[in-house]
Amino acid sequence: MDKVFKSFVKIIVIVLCLSLLSGCWSRRELNELLIVLGFGLDWENGEYLASYQVVNPSEITAQKRGGERPPTTLYQGRGKTMLDAARSLTAEAPRKVYMGHLQFYVISEELARRGIAEFIDNALRDNEHRMDFKVVVARDMKAEDILKLYTPLEKLPTNSMLHSLETSERNWAPTISITLDEVLDRMSSEGIELALTGIKLIGTVEEAERKKNVETFQPSSRYRYKGIAIFRGDKLVGWLNEKESKGYTDITDNLESTSVEIPCGPSAYTGVEINSSEAEIKTKVVNGKPEATVYIRSEGSVNERECDSIDLMKPSTIKLLEEQTAVIIRSNAEAAVRKAKSLRSDCLGFGIHFAKDHAPYWKEVKKNWNNEHFPSLKVQYKIKMKIRKTGTTGNSTLNPNTGG
Structure with a gap:
């Protein structure tokens, strides 16, 4: 009887294995x-x-x-x-x-x-x-x-x-x-x-x-x-728009690389390439009012120099370019926040940080966040820009006025 049972089990196993080889029933x-x-x-x-x-x-x-x-x-x-x-x-x-x-x-x-x-x-x-x-x-x-x-x-x-x-x-x-x-x-x-x-x-x-x-x-x-x-x-x-979009990608920490043009003459610019950027948002509630600080830390290099008055060998020049780049980054961020507020749409995600860091406050305001609280949000900006490279070991030997 045991032999018959074992033979029956083997047959069942073989049939099941063969069924698995029949292909996908929904194949097209x-x-x-x-x-x-x-x-x-x-x-x-x-x-x-x-x-x-x-x-x-x-x-x-x-x-x-x-x-x-x-x-x-x-x-x-x-x-x-x-x-x-x-x-x-x-x-x-x-x-x-x-x-x-x-x-x-x-x-x-x-x-x-x-x-x-x-x-x-x-x-x-x-x-x-x-x-x-x-x-x-x-x-x-x-x-x-x-x-x-x-x-x-x-x-x-x-x-x-x-x-x-x-x-x-x-x-x-x-x-x-x-x-x-x-x-x-x-x-x-x-x-x-x-x-x-x-x-x-x-x-x-x-x-x-x-x-x-x-x-x-x-x-x-x-x-x-x-x-x-x-x-x-x-x-x-x-x-x-383009300026606001750049601010958006910076604040939301989606920026990998971009370029900034700094005026250095009537129709000339110094080009700074930003190749690294990190953003962070910190929030607080002061007297029942929401406040936020946007921290942006960027690094880059000078990749274009149209003005011979820009002496890249001077540390003071590099510092000035860093400050000017930071001003533009801040201006972009401010523009993005301003437009988001006018649209009453927190596309920048400030609310996420309030929900995480100030749960009781968020529970009270979340239903009216876009319409009432976000438009009145006080935002500060802390921008740091560091230029790591100037593209060359010194100033170019080319005369930008003559092309040689």
């Missing part, structure tokens, strides 16, 4: 899918307009050159809800869309001003979505137009936009690279509001979607990141 072949790289969402005539930028695999292979078709195709669906818009897509799309490789999510400014909570929640519920795609706002234009662009260097427009966003964030400052999981974190956190980078088209949509757009030295139409969109709750309420 690549030739059955439309791989979505970019997604745009607009609000048009009381409906969602969903634009899916899908890749044409045959047009981006290394073996094929000069294809007649564009590297991507745009499919669109409309509906009163996101689900309706996605389902209506099947009326024209020959295959099922697959969102697992989504890189870029573009929201129109009009829709962002209406509120983004509903469709962000929809993206969260889709089990095919990853959480690491970038989210941006199409400034003063429709999201679908951003996805119709032929781009140089990169065949896939979303690749170009993604790499440009990440590079700009690291090396310039007035842009931020935000993923969906970071959007959800900001929208669900107390004491900080959402901020997203804006993108717009330079040129016309008609030129952008023609292949001739990339057949000249400078494309007639191209994208450019411009400004940071500020939200209150889930609604866009305003924009930061």
Whole structure:
């Protein structure tokens, strides 16, 4: 009897092992899918307009050159809800869309001003979505137009936009690279509001979607990141300009590298490259009123000298440049705080620090923080700038007036 039982157990084990080798029950072949790289969402005539930028695999292979078709195709669906818009897509799309490789999510400014909570929640519920795609706002234009662009260097427009966003964030400052999981974190956190980078088209949509757009030295139409969109709750309420955006990235400790131009003549500047920056916010409550101090510590180097009156061999010159750079950094930070207050949106995260360091006070004020307490917040600034290098061992031997 024991032998029969053991034989039965072996058969069961073998059957189970064979079942594991049968493959994935939900497997889908690549030739059955439309791989979505970019997604745009607009609000048009009381409906969602969903634009899916899908890749044409045959047009981006290394073996094929000069294809007649564009590297991507745009499919669109409309509906009163996101689900309706996605389902209506099947009326024209020959295959099922697959969102697992989504890189870029573009929201129109009009829709962002209406509120983004509903469709962000929809993206969260889709089990095919990853959480690491970038989210941006199409400034003063429709999201679908951003996805119709032929781009140089990169065949896939979303690749170009993604790499440009990440590079700009690291090396310039007035842009931020935000993923969906970071959007959800900001929208669900107390004491900080959402901020997203804006993108717009330079040129016309008609030129952008023609292949001739990339057949000249400078494309007639191209994208450019411009400004940071500020939200209150889930609604866009305003924009930061370049100066305010630099202050934003500095205060929120997102600054990796940027440049500062210090006037040294009627139309000449000394360029200082900031390659390291750390920010910290400290808070206190004085007589029931909130106060905060922003500490920014930056380091950099002199990388451009247009004025021969600037003697980089003198310690006093370096000290003066440090002071002048610190003034500009402070001015940027002040501008960012001033705009955030005017928009009644604590996108800079002061509230997070009050919630952490002054919990009883925060419990009393958090409901009216943006409208009442944040606009009256007293902010002080402590800026330290250190120039570590001057780019050369001394002053240049070139005469800037003669070029030699």
